[in-house]
Amino acid sequence: MILAMLITFGVMMLVAALVALYSRDIVTAIVASGVVSLLASVLYVLFGAPDVAMTEAAIGSALTTVVFLFAWSRIRSIASRDDSTNGEVR
Amino acid sequence: MFKRLFSLVLVVALAAAFFPLFATIGDRGDVSPLAESYLADAPDALGSANLVTSVIVTYRGLDTLGEVTVLFAASAGVSLVFSRLGSSSDGRRPVQNHAPSELVVTGAGLLLPLIFVFGVFIFVHGHLTPGGGFQGGVVIASGVLLALLAGTLTELSHGMLSVLEMLSGAGYVAVGLLGLWLAGGFLDPRFLPTGEIGSLFSGGAIPVIYSLVGIKVGAELSGVIDAMRRRRVVE
């Protein structure tokens, strides 16, 4: 049972990691990397480390995502301030 | 093309370096001798139920002190990098700005005290249940983030943050020195009574140290979040 959960979550993590590296949209990639952390925190609970799971859930999937999104919104605001569109963001 | 090949070679080299690990690692029934002695001795010696907390605060206490210092350095670095960026070219065209809706403001007002109390609960109970200074500090930083997003808090006072951080860091070192003076060594928490395992006042100075770590981490991460947040351009 635990083994099946481990394999399921592992495959989901790998898929989310691939999405994070290869998706077209940056916000999707950022959210996918948050999903990787969230699934990792489930695995930490399975492996008897609830302290680490709490930290990973609070930091890896919440604060890191927020920090990424803040940085991305700053980059976009710099790009939108440029009059010409030579500042390329995608 | 060459670069792609090079990265592929690097990944393959990583796999080769990992291969002995795959071959030797298996399910073990025992832990290392050091961990075994921690598991056997730590609850009686320190009176703290959560062994991860004992390791972080006491056995690897100096590590944690250095780690909090690294966090401080990173937080200062983020503020430094963004302090130049914010004022140089901002304000030419106001960013389109949507005030948070009334529901969010009211709900944040209801939730914020709960979140802060929860964060304090996590780091005060760090020696009894999973959790501790780092987790509690992060919860407090998330509360600060919610307050910033909901507009409950428009400007974070950096003076207050640095005072909090300074006091908690100095308190951390002071508690460590007290351990050196009154008990076995630097950061030895046994100068306060260890108490009974499972009660709130147990573990000697572990709750004190972890609360200080919690305050410090909360202040540092709030500083990072506040520095990274895009300033609302006010005309």
Next chain:
Amino acid sequence: MLMLIGSIIALVGSAFLFLASLGLIRMPDVYNRMQAGTKATTLGSMLVFAGFVLVMPQSWPRLVLLILFIFLTNPLSSHALARSAHIQGVPVGTDRDDLAEANAGIPEGGAQ
């Protein structure tokens, strides 16, 4: 007996959670999905925790706090998400768009 009732309540709650996940797949646009994923999960998880209160009566204060937390945060966060999606211009799949109509009467910049 108490255990049986608690288990049944938790089962009903998980059925709601299942329906929510079904709605997340089947609904046509973002707002409908968000509504399915919020209303049903709020009720579902509250029911699951209420069932746990009956199964484990000794830890009821924590569970009641959890119910309160879910009751407060889940609709709020979904409201904020849906509103920001609307501001970002995610298309509405149905014919009516009440928020755009409500904002149309208010001059630019004063939209609350």
Next chain:
Amino acid sequence: MMTQILTVLAFLLMALGVWGLMSRRHLIRIIIGFSLLDTGVHLLLVAFGYRSGGTAPILSDGIGVSGLVSGAVDPIPSALVLTAIVIGLAVTALMLSFAVRMYARTRSIYIDKNKELKW
């Protein structure tokens, strides 16, 4: 079995992270690759501390000290990973702030357009 699966998973995440770090050109994606590498290393450390059927190293009424010695996982990797996660957030924030700064200076988010440090 569980330890081996977690080790393989950790290795795959690390490999994906290294691959992303090397092959992507978008700065944000490079930092995402770094955080994947981070997660992989953390999983690897937790896998080293695991013992089969292990419980969390927390003393409770049900398990006495003898139960801990015979059945709890290694607390040291947990403690190390816990601090490493917090440091990881700080490092990620620092890298992101440098990325924003770099964009503000060079007006390009792609790393191969930035020729300043190229040799």
